[in-house]
Amino acid sequence: MKRLKVTFLFFCVFNIAHASNFSFGDEFLKFKLKIESDSLDYHIKNMKENSLPLSVSLKYANKAMELAKKKELTSKQKEILAYKTYLFGNLRNYDSAIYISKRYLKLLKKDNIKGIGNQYSRMGYYYRANSQIDSAYYCYNYSNEMFLIVEDSARIGENLTHMAIIQSNLGDYTGSDETGIKAINYLDKTNVLYLSSLYNCLAINSKNQKDFNEAIYWNDKALKIATNRIDSIGILNNKAIALRSLEKYDESIALFTELLKDSLIEKKPRKKARIIDNKAYAQWLNNKNLSVLSDYMLAKEIRQKDKDSMGLITSYAHLSDFYKIRNDKIAVDYALKMYNLASHKKSPRDQLEALQKLISLDNSSRIKKYYASYISISDSLVEAERQVENKFAKLKYDSEKNRGENLRLKIVNSKKELELEKEKARNIIGAASSGAILLGFIGFGYYRRQKHQQEKKEEVYKTETRIAKKIHDEVANNVVNIMNKVQYTSETKEVLLDDLEKVYLLTRDISHQNSTIETGESFEKSLKALLASFNTNTTTIIVKDINNVELKLLTKDKQIEIYRVLQELMVNMQKHSSARLVAISFKKDSNQHFINYSDNGIGFALKELKFKNGLKNMESRIKSINGIITFETSLNKGFKAFISFKK
Structure with missing residues (x-):
């Protein structure tokens, strides 16, 4: 009887399902999908799915955030926001990446110093990519303060590297050098990526400060640790430019020639154009009668095709120089093109260079206009550089660690100023004194001269004593040891030569320290x-x-x-x-x-x-x-x- 009832029930359900085109499999799948769509883990998993388009991943992230808020799961919210900044960054939507970063920071506990440091460093990257340079520097600096607290040397060095590069890009080369030298102290030798970038930055600073030997020194250090060939090509190009500036044209041209043989250059049109143009300029500087026009034009065409505006500015500069001794009118045309493009790209240094060319080339009534523009831009540039230096100085001063350092420097400088003021006061008193005081002053001066001469004599005596002691303690003792080895041992010739070389180095050092100047x-x-x-x-x-x-x-x-x-x-x-x-x-x-x-x-x-x-x-x-x-x-x-x- 029971089996009959079950059979009847199944028969009724089957007929109802058949009558309404119902399918258990389809509805079960829909029900399963609905359960999954309400699952937070499901959305987080899809948010991180690399095979999905970034825009789709963002939709999953937004839904996950909605569910995490409903359930008040702070740790999940932080995870989602952190990943959203990554997604927006990859989409190059930097405004949104920065906004989400700020939301993420609000959820971090104040004692999570490392987490705050990491997020500020990321924000620095987004600000820099978004051309908000001041904010980028501030974020890297604040991140640095956090990592100083937890003594994370690697992250301190990386932040300082970013800061040094920003300062260099804004023309604060001295400040960039100071920051870069600090970074070297924190970066481990194995961190070749950041060290290479830092050495390259210091080389650029030296080049822009006209210290080309120093630039080559840093180029060589960067070259030793460069991690890939394309980085090496960039460094070698900069080195060749420094050699050119030192008028070592043969070396410079040889280096440019080798770089152009590299097959990798063909895949990098901007680098190829830069090297072709730089080589041609070095050849022209070496021999101004040499026709390098075809190379100049080739570099210009590549840059125009690649829409390389900054490269075109350089091409126009070199073409104007080339035509200066051949055709004034064409030289003026290229100088004008350089000026107009530099103005459009807001590059004041290139504007000044172009105006210099126009002032020397153009004899028309426009020369007054060029000169006025030159003065105006030059004054603005000096003021802008001063503001940049002051801005960086203030950001550093706002840091508690650097505030102490600045206070120390202020004290040292105050002491110097006080001493100088005392010296000024003594001079004024001496100038205003009566004859008797003047005689006393002369007598005092005579006493001081005598004392100074005595001190000089004592110093000479001390120097002679020190030299004698050094010769006795270091040179003589080593010579006696060598003589004993010759007489009483069977040391090899190589060992004795090594010992003699050490003695030679000692005597050379003593000579060097006391040589004439x-x-x-x-x-x-x-x-x-x-x-x-x-x-x-x-x-x-x-x-x-x-x-x-x-x-x-x-x-x-x-x-x-x-x-x-x-x-x-x-x-x-x-x-x-x-x-x-x-x-x-x-x-x-x-x-x-x-x-x-x-x-x-x-x-x-x-x-x-x-x-x-x-x-x-x-x-x-x-x-x-x-x-x-x-x-x-x-x-x-x-x-x-x-x-x-x-x-």
């Missing part, structure tokens, strides 16, 4: 050679702006004292600091010269300063030229020296 016109070259001689495989010496301070105009006494003080600093660094990086910067204003020395060595406690004879000698030397030297150091935090003296 070239002064006058040759002083700057001599000082550069001294500082460069301390470059080793483990220590890099950075010298900034030495060409801008005209050291050749200093008196002979000042040149000698400055040389010896810097020599003493470098010798101390080599012996005691274990520094990987040394930076020496030169600066001058209307009345004074400034020299700042800084290394990242082991340093030593401040209380030990008074016991260092070398530092006392430096103080004595700087005082002898009416200057001031102050030191700053602490254990494991490097050593700094600040020198100032009147012209």
